[in-house]
Amino acid sequence: MKLYSTRDPQKTVNAAEAIVRGLAPGGGLYIPENFPKADLEGWKSLSYPELTEKVLAGFLTDYSPEFLKSAAQAAYGPAFGENAGKTVKVQDGLYALELWHGPTCAFKDYALQLMPRLLVEGKRSLQRTETTRILVATSGDTGKAALAGYAGLDGIEIQVFYPNAGTSEIQRLQMATQTGDNVRVYAVSGNFDDAQTGVKRVFGDADVAKGLAARGICLSSANSINFGRLVPQIVYYFYSYFRLAEEGAVQWGDPVDFCVPTGNFGDILAGWYAKQMGLPVGRLVCASNKNNVLTDFITTGHYDARREFYKTTSPSMDILISSNLERLLAHLAGPGKVRQWMADLFATGSYTVDADTLAALQKDFACGCASDADGAQEIRSRFEEDHYLCDTHTAVAFHVAERCRTDAPMVVLSTASPFKFPRDVLAALGREVPDSDFDAMRALTEATGCEAPRSLSALDSLPVRFTEVIRPEDIRTAALN
Ligand SMILES: *Cc1c(COP(=O)(O)O)cnc(C)c1O
Numbered sequence: 001m002k003l004y005s006t007r008d009p010q011k012t013v014n015a016a017e018a019i020v021r022g023l024a025p026g027g028g029l030y031i032p033e034n035f036p037k038a039d040l041e042g043w044k045s046l047s048y049p050e051l052t053e054k055v056l057a058g059f060l061t062d063y064s065p066e067f068l069k070s071a072a073q074a075a076y077g078p079a080f081g082e083n084a085g086k087t088v089k090v091q092d093g094l095y096a097l098e099l100w101h102g103p104t105c106a107f108k109d110y111a112l113q114l115m116p117r118l119l120v121e122g123k124r125s126l127q128r129t130e131t132t133r134i135l136v137a138t139s140g141d142t143g144k145a146a147l148a149g150y151a152g153l154d155g156i157e158i159q160v161f162y163p164n165a166g167t168s169e170i171q172r173l174q175m176a177t178q179t180g181d182n183v184r185v186y187a188v189s190g191n192f193d194d195a196q197t198g199v200k201r202v203f204g205d206a207d208v209a210k211g212l213a214a215r216g217i218c219l220s221s222a223n224s225i226n227f228g229r230l231v232p233q234i235v236y237y238f239y240s241y242f243r244l245a246e247e248g249a250v251q252w253g254d255p256v257d258f259c260v261p262t263g264n265f266g267d268i269l270a271g272w273y274a275k276q277m278g279l280p281v282g283r284l285v286c287a288s289n290k291n292n293v294l295t296d297f298i299t300t301g302h303y304d305a306r307r308e309f310y311k312t313t314s315p316s317m318d319i320l321i322s323s324n325l326e327r328l329l330a331h332l333a334g335p336g337k338v339r340q341w342m343a344d345l346f347a348t349g350s351y352t353v354d355a356d357t358l359a360a361l362q363k364d365f366a367c368g369c370a371s372d373a374d375g376a377q378e379i380r381s382r383f384e385e386d387h388y389l390c391d392t393h394t395a396v397a398f399h400v401a402e403r404c405r406t407d408a409p410m411v412v413l414s415t416a417s418p419f420k421f422p423r424d425v426l427a428a429l430g431r432e433v434p435d436s437d438f439d440a441m442r443a444l445t446e447a448t449g450c451e452a453p454r455s456l457s458a459l460d461s462l463p464v465r466f467t468e469v470i471r472p473e474d475i476r477t478a479a480l481n
Contacts, residue, residue, distance in 0.1 A: 001032055003031060003032050004030070006024070007024070008028060009335045015061070017122070018228075020128065022225065023225060029323070029324070031331060037277060043238060045242075048084035049073045051239055053069045055238065063122075063125075076113065084236075086101060087411065091386055096414040100417040103455060106415060112142075114149075116150045119220075120153055129216075130216050132155060132217075132218055133156075133219055135220075136160045139316070141420075143185075147160055158183050159478065161186050161198065162192075163191045169436065169438070170459060172187075173460065177463065186466070186469075189469055190471075199475060219479070230327075237271050237281065256410075257410045257411070258410075259411070260284065260285065260413045261287050261413065264319055264322055264324055268284055275364065283404070284366070290369065291312065294367060298366075301355070301357070301358035313376070332357050333356075368400035378396075378398045379392070391414070391418040392421050397414075417453055419444065419456050438460050441457055
């Protein structure tokens with residue numbers, strides 16, 4: 001299958017090239033020319049890795065079936081075990097698709113356990129022999145998931161930069177204890193923006209690129225605009241539907257609605273891709289926190305990033321420019337219009353889509369938003385009424401899901417373990433909050449009877465490998481190291 005840029009339909013590439021490149025030349029994102037058809041009957045009883053192999057094969061036609069099979073097995077076999085794509089009942093008609101049973105306890109593991117393997121294989125098939133050095137600026141979740149995905153891979157190095165005082169204790173230790181010879185982790189004095197700006201500057205620095213190229217090193221990023229991160233996320237929509245059908249929660253062929261806590265629009269877009277492939281998806285509900293730029297957009301067709309940025313208790317959704325939305329718009333309206341809208345966004349901070357595009361969008365997507373207080377109330381209600389414990393991001397989606405229910409079953413995508421944000425979750429339950437995250441984890445277990453994932457509770461006994469704090473202006477030196 002060929003892919004083309006959201007801003008230029010002329011230059012097509014195969015999947016390996018799209019994955020190795022990341023961004024298309026000219027700043028567009030790669031999207032598939034068409035959607036492979038799902039074989040629902042043939043796929044419904046497959047294991048998670050087997051289903052992954054089938055979904056990937058439809059898009060990544062230039063990768064060998066043997067490779068896809070072994071990559072899917074390696075990514076999801078031991079790392080997720082029985083819990084890959086686990087869907088649990090919360091109430092009649094309301095389900096949670098728990099995506100946090102992977103190594104770092106957040107849904108980004110699904111993409112970042114698989115994509116690095118696609119990158120290594122893509123480089124091999126394109127006969128690229130350079131070392132790929134991946135730079136990541138992170139506010140928390142992405143850094144650890146990327147470290148875990150890229151650690152130990154041939155021809156890859158990864159450097160992660162996080163704000164020194166900007167992550168939780170757990171998130172910091174998750175990164176600082178990462179093993180592997182090809183990983184480096186730096187705390188940056190300053191906030192997330194300082195770290196991100198420093199990394200962006202390095203990407204744009206021609207002297208850095210030249211210096212590294214002379215040593216056979218090429219810079220790359222791990223963020224969610226890479227097509228290789230999108231495809232693995234399609235799989236769990238299918239897997240969840242099949243489990244609901246199996247237990248009779250949905251009649252085979254009838255629609256299921258999905259509600260997705262959204263930031264960069266990658267996770268929910270994967271659900272739309274599943275629908276294009278033939279999965280009976282009713283509506284995709286886009287749930288935002290107080291940074292509700294997408295709620296306004298889906299309601300009015302006017303995207304306006306010129307607004308105050310809020311730090312919320314669901315930090316992975318604190319986003320004003322939702323990158324993957326560009327992909328949806330290109331599928332609905334074509335690259336010509338998208339090029340104009342993105343130019344408007346760059347020049348003025350806003351753009352407005354035409355009535356046809358808005359109607360097409362509203363046919364498949366509903367939306368809503370929740371404040372931190374709404375989310376906290378939701379955590380408490382779901383626990384007290386349903387004995388279901390969720391994290392702050394998932395809580396936003398539960399809040400919105402209840403307001404967008406139809407006759408179809410509703411699946412809420414649960415994107416992080418509640419034990420990743422133990423202090424906020426405890427506070428939401430009306431409990432006293434200890435200072436340390438580890439005390440908070442123990443208190444949360446006591447209050448709820450739910451066990452913390454081992455990979456989090458064992459963190460305070462692991463050796464800390466990285467303690468270096470650097471200034472934002474030293475990111476360049478670190479990247480050149
Ligand atoms: C990244 C993230 C999200 C948002 O996902 P997008 O694909 O960026 O929309 C939601 N919840 C958690 C816990 C995340 O880490």
